[in-house]
Amino acid sequence: MAEQYKIGEFLIDLSRNQITQDTKPQIIPPKALAVLTYLAKHQGKVISQDELLDNVWKGTVVSPNTLQRSIAQLRKALGDDGKEQTYIKTHAKQGYSLEQNVHWLTKEEQAIQFQKQDPADTLLGHVNKIGQCDDYEESINKPLLKNTYVLSLFTFLILVVISVYYFTAQPSKPFSIGQIRALTATDGKELASIYSPDGKYIIFHRYSEEECINDIWAKNLETQQEYKLSKNMDIYGQHRFSKDGKKIIVIRTVDCGEPVTQKKCYQLMSLDFEKALNAPQEMDLILECKNSEIRRPYWLNNGNIALMQKHTERWQLVSFESNEKHSKVLHSGFVYHYDYSPEQDLLAVTSIKEDSQYYIDIIKPNGELISSHPIHLPPEITGHRFIRPNFSPIENTLIFSTGRQLFSMTFDGEIQNISIPVDKPFSSPMFHPDGDRGLVIKGVYDTDIISVDLNDGSSSVISRSNTAENNAVYQPNGSYIAFESARSGEAQVWVTNHSITTQLSQLPTDSYVTGMKWSSDGKNILMSANSTLFNISLDKVQTPIKTSLPILALLHWDDNKNSALVFAQFNGVKKLAQVNLSSGVVQKLTDKRVNWATKTDTGAIVLTDHMGRFWVSSAIEYQSITALNMQGGDNKRFFIRDNKIYGINNLNQVWCYDIQTKDFETITTLTKNTENITDIKNNKLLVTKRQVANKEVVELLLVK
Structure with missing residues (x-):
């Protein structure tokens, strides 16, 4: 059992952060109780402010004002007005002392207090007494079903009381x-x-x-x-x-x-x-x-x-x-x-x-x-x-x-x-x-995923709900499209093949997905969510990957080399980095301020900086792609397929740049409610379109 002690008529229970007087508990901040406990362990002795700060707030920088607030909280709980100082006495320029005697409860005394305080324990005692039969011969002749019913009823009552106690005994909420x-x-x-x-x-x-x-x-x-x-x-x-x-x-x-x-x-x-x-x-x-x-x-x-x-x-x-x-x-x-x-x-x-x-x-x-x-x-x-x-x-x-x-x-x-x-x-x-x-x-915020056929300009809905649908990507060597959706109440990874739509990931409340990429064989998805990487199979097995730093976004996955291009958090700063998925080691790649990045088929890195300029990595430095000047739209992403860069500018023009031939062309113009383009296959472009954005x-x- 946790440590309990008494100061006068007050019972201090560290397990519940409570000071109790006459069965009336008060919830006290843990640090304030830690101050009281330290004074109790040195009862009658003057403890300096520095000693209290060093022992209660180990490794944390705080001012004496913090300690004074804790002392004020304790005095209020103990009914000590600070003038008479019956319990905690202030010694000018020296520190504080606990003036009342302290009684540390033994295990047996704590057990008694536990039974006194815990209504579930009290009821359990009554149940045990009821369960003791006065007439043994009569009890063994009763039908087993009836005994089972009575036992189940009492068990249910016990669980109800325990549940009520658990929820009512928790620290009170501020409002x-x-x-x-x-x-x-x-x-x-x-x-x-x-x-x-x-x-x-x-x-x-x-x-x-x-x-x-x-x-x-x-x-x-x-x-x-x-x-x-x-x-x-x-x-x-x-x-x-x-x-x-x-x-x-x-x-x-x-x-x-x-x-x-x-x-x-x-x-x-x-x-x-x-x-x-x-x-x-x-x-x-x-x-x-x-x-x-x-x-x-x-x-x-x-x-x-x-x-x-x-x-x-x-x-x-x-x-x-x-x-x-x-x-x-x-x-x-x-x-x-x-x-x-x-x-x-x-x-x-x-x-x-x-x-x-x-x-x-x-x-x-x-x-x-x-x-x-x-x-x-x-x-x-x-x-x-x-x-x-x-x-x-x-x-x-x-x-x-x-x-x-x-x-x-x-x-x-x-x-x-x-x-x-x-x-x-x-x-x-x-x-x-x-x-x-x-x-x-x-x-x-409601967005839908649309497929735009670049051959004839027609479009079809891939995923629609009354919530956000984002970041759709085609499955290699398959018919699935993976996408992010909050249709189940939380941001999750889903897949659809036009006839069947299935949720793959299992993320908790208030989760956020920041990227997903298919493996080259189309059997797995690597996802970044809640600062963590997860490998998800099509049969819904979700495996977290431990990394040395928090992952802010997944940009590219090379499953052959078992590495990923990511944004990682280095002491609070977002940096372009590479993750070894076997060891979890995160290595920073550049100090450039990068807005978005991915890799070409040959492994070169293409990125946009904070000025919207495009760069491609070379043997010793990044080279500017001048043909793409003014094409980096505000907060717009780009992707690479077959060594071609696809992007969208602020005029909602979709463009394509061939990395090898250096040819640039404008493909089509999309509507103003276009959020991003995310993938292309067989000349069908996946587009995220905003439907509703109310606040x-x-x-x-x-x-x-």
Whole structure:
């Protein structure tokens, strides 16, 4: 049994993270209990802050504030107001001591406590007594069927009580969702929603599918009236309010006039919110970045603007002082998300550090580190997923979504599942100033797989559902087509031969598939999903392949050499790499910033860089394919068949380039809703087409 001890009238049960008084348990954070246990083991002795930090937070950098929060939690649980200090005493500039006597329970005493606390154990005792027959002769003469029925009934009751106890004895969730209601409901996309500081408005983007641009809107939650805030539609990113609620800052993305290091330039803009409620407004330029990318602006209480800034392939967190046009680095690790709490004046930064471990760092706007803890993802969160936690109304607690699941995370990096899966994925919540509700973006993304006959221009449906169907590839030497679909509720690999459609993979909730390739004989599929490679046979045997680094996407499979071309994560940075599928060793191939890549029939690597340029590997360096300049469409992929490169540009023109003859031709033009082209066989092109791409702003009403 786990360790239990008593301090006065309080029972401390480390197995349940509980402090119990008069049969009333309180759930206590594990770190706080670890502090109490360390003090209990040294009862009456003054323990310094450094000693407590070193022993309770081994290998983790935290500030004394973290320890002080744990002490405050313990005093509250023990009914110690901190002034009289009956239990935990503070010794100025020395540390803390536990003043009450400690009684460590023996195994026998723990067993008694277990029976007292466990209703299932109590019932089992009653059942055992009932099962003892007073009259042995009478009992053996009763029909066996009746005895079996009684035993089954009691067994059922035991299981029911155990189940009830199990679910009710778990740590209480910080809140639950009482109601979900839509705040916007159009045929387009509404996204990137936040509350105004006074909580009266929501601000959101309304996206034009036709123009692929958006504008900024506000909605009065009381009157339901909507206001167009931005005068001109453009490519706007995330937006935030100033502390007084009078201005909004937003990132605008534009084409660089003379691109040198990147195709897009990023502008930090300011909008007068009060004026925009009367009429749409032009925006003021605060800052422009032509050689780096910026995102996620936050107006800090000190008047500076926090930004994520990307140099090459690594994001860092900076603070920009707009008056003096000066910036300061607040966090130089690989930052992939952060959130800011104006009420606490703290930043919560999620990052990957040199040990490839995910961390949650709490810092002040001046860059001072308050605490730093590794994040240990629970089994429900698959793969090396980038989680994006935001501040919540619960003290020292962040909230994030992985799609159809909602989780809480403490400042110590401890994660708890706080909701059951919902029908459609939604984003991490942004909370109302009152803390009683939150905004999420919920949407439907429906794509179908179409076959286009390049001989006569006719088309036919290969796979259609009301969810996403993607990445179809023909089976070598066979009639199957493999594709990715979420039609069963989760992203899975499927195969179809036009008459029979079968699910091959078995992936858990909130999974993500990032590539699939057939073996040369068409008998197996190599799949990348949840940062892992899997080999799947047509009889549904799914075998994971261990690799030395997380796999972000599968690009090419050479089953003869037992190797694969992949994107792998090197300390948080995506790099083009090759995997030895026998040893699992991942080897980086280039430091280039690569958007997409694959291999030719002869083993040469063809790739596109972040500028959309095509390159092919040679003996000592990559050579530019100048004939394909301007053909690399934004976020468009390409593939190679029979030493010919097939791609699609921003004009939706499908083109073909012969690597050997260097001949280039435009084959056909597809409709605007074309997402990608993925394979070709017998002059029949597999195309992913978007049917529906709706997003709406939804409000979660919370029950605390």
